[in-house]
Amino acid sequence: MSSGILFYLLAFLLIGSSLMVVFSKDIYRASFWLIGFFLIFAGLLFTLHAPFLALAEIIIYSGAIGVMIIFAVMLTGKYAPLELNGYSFVGILIAVVFVTELVLVIKQVPEFTNFAFAFVGGSNARAIGISLFSEYLLPFEIIAILLLVALFGAVVLTMKRGSR
Amino acid sequence: MISSTYYIILLLILLAIGAMGVIIRKNFIIILMSLEIMLNAASGLFVVGSGITGNISGQMFFLFVAAVAAAETAVGLAIAIVIYRRKSSVDTDKFRSLKR
Numbered sequence: 001m002s003s004g005i006l007f008y009l010l011a012f013l014l015i016g017s018s019l020m021v022v023f024s025k026d027i028y029r030a031s032f033w034l035i036g037f038f039l040i041f042a043g044l045l046f047t048l049h050a051p052f053l054a055l056a057e058i059i060i061y062s063g064a065i066g067v068m069i070i071f072a073v074m075l076t077g078k079y080a081p082l083e084l085n086g087y088s089f090v091g092i093l094i095a096v097v098f099v100t101e102l103v104l105v106i107k108q109v110p111e112f113t114n115f116a117f118a119f120v121g122g123s124n125a126r127a128i129g130i131s132l133f134s135e136y137l138l139p140f141e142i143i144a145i146l147l148l149v150a151l152f153g154a155v156v157l158t159m160k161r162g163s164r
Numbered sequence: 165m166i167s168s169t170y171y172i173i174l175l176l177i178l179l180a181i182g183a184m185g186v187i188i189r190k191n192f193i194i195i196l197m198s199l200e201i202m203l204n205a206a207s208g209l210f211v212v213g214s215g216i217t218g219n220i221s222g223q224m225f226f227l228f229v230a231a232v233a234a235a236e237t238a239v240g241l242a243i244a245i246v247i248y249r250r251k252s253s254v255d256t257d258k259f260r261s262l263k264r
Contacts, residue, residue: 007166011174018178018201022185027193041204048171050211053226057204060230065200065237072193072241076248091187095180102176107231111167112216127225131220136228143231150235152241 006047013040031069038062052125171212178205192247192254196240203233 017037021151024030045054132140178201185198207229214222244254251258 007170011170015181018181018185021197021201022181022189024194027191028264030194030197034200037201038204041208044171044174044208045211048208048211048215050214050223050226053211053223056227056230060234061200061204065234068198068237068241069200070194072244075245076193076254088188090201091184093202095184096185098183099177099180104174105171106169109169109172109198111169123264124223127220128223131224132227138225140227147231147236150238154238157239157242158245159234 003047010040010044010047014044027073028070031073032068034069035062035066038066050124052128168212168216172209175205175208175212178202178208190255190257192244192256193241195256196237196244199240200233200237203229203236 014037017033017040020033021030021037024033033128038057042054043063045051045057182198182200182202182205185201186195189195189198207226210222210229212222212226214220246253247259
């Protein structure tokens with residue numbers, strides 16, 4: 001099964017890169033591993049038959065958010081000490097308990113094997129566009145206002161005191 | 165054959181790794197990166213649900229979560245820069261007080 005091999009490869013790369021983000025001692029390397037995580041996640045979205053979302057993931061996350069995080073890393077000092085805090089054991093314990101509990105629940109859910117998408121209107125991007133401008137029009141406008149407010153907020157927060 | 169259960173378990177593992185990063189790391193920017201991993205995993209679960217039900221709404225949620233994540237990252241990194249300007253560090257145990 002070629003799709004099985006592809007899925008396991010993507011899973012290995014995703015878990016590995018996210019662990020590198022969490023446990024990396026160097027903050028530059030963590031940010032680059034995060035960009036790699038986003039790109040591999042786009043591959044996972046391709047295997048889920050969501051090509052529009054995969055391209056949006058590449059543009060928004062690994063493009064915009066990745067560049068923004070690298071800028072913040074460069075602005076907030078080069079050599080931040082990166083030791084873990086005192087809650088390491090608690091954090092790992094919570095993660096393990098969380099995964100075990102939810103996997104036990106998910107095991108009881110019936111499985112779906114065919115992700116054969118049959119959306120209205122043919123292609124994925126067309127279906128998303130029609131849905132975005134018909135039934136999700138109000139959330140679309142609200143998201144636009146939210147992005148504008150976040151832009152103003154970022155500018156006002158980083159403005160030097162007295163420079164207005 | 166890869167079923168939806170495999171995808172759900174993979175995304176739950178990623179969610180747990182992100183939560184672990186938020187809990188155990190000190191650096192504020194690493195915490196924001198772990199938050200991005202958590203948001204990605206959670207919205208990926210929406211996409212899997214969209215594949216199961218054959219409904220496009222899950223994929224719409226992915227787009228909205230991406231927009232909210234962009235806004236959250238912009239404001240969070242602005243806060244990190246302001247904190248670095250005042251405390252010359254972005255470690256979370258350096259800014260316990262809300263006063264200057």
